[in-house]
Structure formats: C-alpha cells, structure tokens
Amino acid sequence: MNIHVFASYDEMSKSIAQSIIDFLREKPNALICLPGGNTPLGTYRELVTAAKAGRIDFSRATFVGLDEWVGLGIEDEGSCQHFLYHELFHPLGIKESQIHFFDAKADDLAAECRRIDEVIFRHGSLDLIMLGLGVNGHLGFNEPGVSFENYSHVIDLDNVTKTVGQKYFKEQKELTQGITLGIKHIMEAKKVILAADGPKKAEAVQRAIQGEVTPSMPASVLQTHPNAHFFFDKLAYAKVEGAR
Incomplete structure (x- = not known):
C-alpha cells in the first residue's frame, strides 16, 4: 500500500491534484472516474487553478461518473452530477462528449x-x-455487504449512507437506492486514489487499511490493489496503529 499522510486537508488536496496532473501528463487521453462529495472539493479547485494556469490539459481525457442517487439528475442540487458539473466540468x-454519467x-x-x-x-478499463471513503467504508455506493464481483449495479443504500447523505441537500430527501460502478471496475483500474479527511473518518480509515479484507468494509479490498494510493490528513489517520 502507498499511504500518504498530510498535516492538513489543503496539503492533502494539493498532493492529490498533483498526482492527477502527473498521471494526465503521462496519458492525456486517460479514462478517469472522479467522485462527488466534500472530500474531493479541494482537489477539484486545485485542478481548475492548474488548468487555467496552463499546467494541465483535460481536453483529451474522458470522464465516467462514479455513482448517483437513484431518482436524481444533473438539475437536482445535491446530486453527484450537479456537484461535478458545477465544481469541475463547467x-x-x-x-x-467527454462525459459519461449514469442517468439515475x-x-x-x-x-x-x-x-x-x-x-x-x-x-479496456x-x-x-x-x-472518497464513507464512514461505513463504502466506495461509491458499494455499501457494506456488497459483492466484490460486481460491475455497475443498482444497490439499496445502507442506513448510514441515507442519514449522512442528507447533508448534500437543502431539504430532506428520501434516499433509497444508488447506481454505481462496482468493485470490479475499481479493482481493474490502473491506478486508484482513496482520500479521507477529518476525525469522523478515522475509524473507517483504520479498518480499511489495517482490518480484515471483507465485504462488510468495502474499502478494505483496496489493500489488495497493486497500485492503490491512500491520501489522508492526520485527523483521519489518527487511529491507525503506529500512526505518526
């Protein structure tokens, strides 16, 4: 495992952005999947700044959406599509023509x-x-108990996800299902970046990188990926045994 720990969220975000920039310089026509959510926001703002400064060119890249709340779309504030279009694509x-997203x-x-x-x-892949890393260990909407043998699929949302997910919406939403890339897509990707920040993610981080590889903690499967890179701030990394 390649573990990178930073003193702050901002430092973590800058490092992830640089990692993506370096990757795109090596393969400008890469097929990339990026998540919604609060964790990647700093990374996206760094990427936008870099692109406007001419340090990276995304014009040949292709983007695939990771997941979406079933029943929501780009026009719905709080949806994954709305977030990515607003913060990154636009x-x-x-x-x-460069963007492929689930129509949920x-x-x-x-x-x-x-x-x-x-x-x-x-x-190819x-x-x-x-x-991002869910507090329940999910990756995308691959919820606890998910099969590691799935490609894209629809899944009933875990109660933790239903509760935590309300933070993305101004009004209460009935969240029941998600549509998501599966673990097999993740494990077949040439490079994986997992990011987590803040004390609320600390237990999930510890279980993901030091616990048993099990569907009850979906992120644990990344322990077996040959090119997975874990980016954490020190608060998220605090419960890892031997944490510095």
Whole structure:
C-alpha cells in the first residue's frame, strides 16, 4: 500500500491534484472516474487553478461518473452530477462528449449499468479512479455487504449512507437506492486514489487499511490493489496503529 499522510486537508488536496496532473501528463487521453462529495472539493479547485494556469490539459481525457442517487439528475442540487458539473466540468470547459454519467432517472436502470460498463470495456478499463471513503467504508455506493464481483449495479443504500447523505441537500430527501460502478471496475483500474479527511473518518480509515479484507468494509479490498494510493490528513489517520 502507498499511504500518504498530510498535516492538513489543503496539503492533502494539493498532493492529490498533483498526482492527477502527473498521471494526465503521462496519458492525456486517460479514462478517469472522479467522485462527488466534500472530500474531493479541494482537489477539484486545485485542478481548475492548474488548468487555467496552463499546467494541465483535460481536453483529451474522458470522464465516467462514479455513482448517483437513484431518482436524481444533473438539475437536482445535491446530486453527484450537479456537484461535478458545477465544481469541475463547467469550470474546466469539459465537453459533453467527454462525459459519461449514469442517468439515475431512467426507466431501465439495468440498461444504464450496461451502457456505462460498455464505455469502460471499450477502453479496456479505467485508467484512474479517485474515491472518497464513507464512514461505513463504502466506495461509491458499494455499501457494506456488497459483492466484490460486481460491475455497475443498482444497490439499496445502507442506513448510514441515507442519514449522512442528507447533508448534500437543502431539504430532506428520501434516499433509497444508488447506481454505481462496482468493485470490479475499481479493482481493474490502473491506478486508484482513496482520500479521507477529518476525525469522523478515522475509524473507517483504520479498518480499511489495517482490518480484515471483507465485504462488510468495502474499502478494505483496496489493500489488495497493486497500485492503490491512500491520501489522508492526520485527523483521519489518527487511529491507525503506529500512526505518526
């Protein structure tokens, strides 16, 4: 495992952004998956600043959405799509032809899973995926108990996710299901970046990197990925045995 620990969230965000920049310089036409949520926000702002300064060019990259709340779309504030378009795609001037996202409002969600799978399979696999870490250990919407053998799929949300997810919405939302890339997509990606910050993530971080590899802690599977990089601030890393 490649573990990187930083004194602050800002330092962590800058380092993740630089890692993505370095990767894109090596492979400008990479297939990239990036998450919504609060954790990557600092990274995205660093990437936008770098792009505007001419330090990185995303014009040849292709983006795949990680996940979405079933029933929500780009027009819904708090959705994963709304977040990524607002914080990253629009500021970077990413073309629609470069973006492939689940339509979580579609009548046939199984067909949406197949469509996104095909985007990835045509490329071979994801080149780079960035993930946040849920307090329950989920990756995307791969919730505790998920099969490690899934590609894209629809899943019933864990009660922790339903509760924590309310922070993204101005009004109470009924959150029941998610549509998500599966663990197999994550494990087949050429490079994985996992990020976590703050004391609320400390227990999940400890279990993810030092606990048993088990579906009850989905992030633990990354212990077996050959090119996984873990980025934490010191608060998130505090419960790891031997933490510095």
